[in-house]
Amino acid sequence: METFSKKEKEKQRQKKRKDKQEKREDRKANAQKGQPLDQMLAYVDENGNISSTPPDPRRKRQINEEDIQLGVAKQEDEAAPDVIRQGVVTFFNASKGYGFIKDLQSQDSIFVHINALIDPINEQDKVSFSITRTPKGPNAIDVRKAV
Template sequence: MARSQQSFNKKEKEKKRQKKKEEKAKRKEERKENSPGGGLDSMMAYVDELGNITDTPPDPDLEREEIDASTIEIATPKMEDIEIDPVHRGRVEFFNDQKGFGFIKDLDTQEKFFVHVNGLVDQIEEGDKVTFELEKGMKGMNCVNVNRK
């Protein structure tokens, strides 16, 4: 005769597993019954006409204000045509003749800008007062059309 495949230990372990499973299901049912949740209605949220989140549904009899969709601006508002003087005034803070570059400090904003020998109209030295225009470069704004005053 063939022996049973299950030993005493295996049977005991299986009984314990079944008992744990039943206890877990019982606890789950108790939590469901005692839960103060209230179901889906308590979880619903509504947005009123001003964009505020509320828990009361909107009144269908309430008159709504008509909004013209063409007046809504999605992008950044366009700038007015303001004339900005492209010529800046500054002082040469540093200039290396051998390497061909330096920095000019704007007298109005106190910002320093890079200047290359290719952007010069006149020869400049440290301390000279100059006028210049700004141009977007690879690493920031660069001075071009630099003239000594």
């Protein structure tokens, strides 16, 4: 004995199967063999826009390879006038082992790791330190409490 809901579900399955078969036959009937190569090509103009017409060879420009910049610009090494700098610890988390020092000369915030400490430090301590450059930015090393 079939219930009403079973009959309805079976009708829906049959309808879905029939629709799928019709779509498949329609695709086969209307399928194109393919387009010629010149209709499939796309060109890029001098402004980087895609177009269907080939670029004008008279508008071609010569570009010097050395002028092309890839990635980040090279940073020039700054001569360190002060090997030892003075600063104030603005933040330090001893449990995580890192913090930041505000350089009194340049007012920059400089990262410091617990491995770079000579003396233990706390927030608001005045310290002296050296700076080393890393790919992520400047880091403080040889950090000592100022007397």
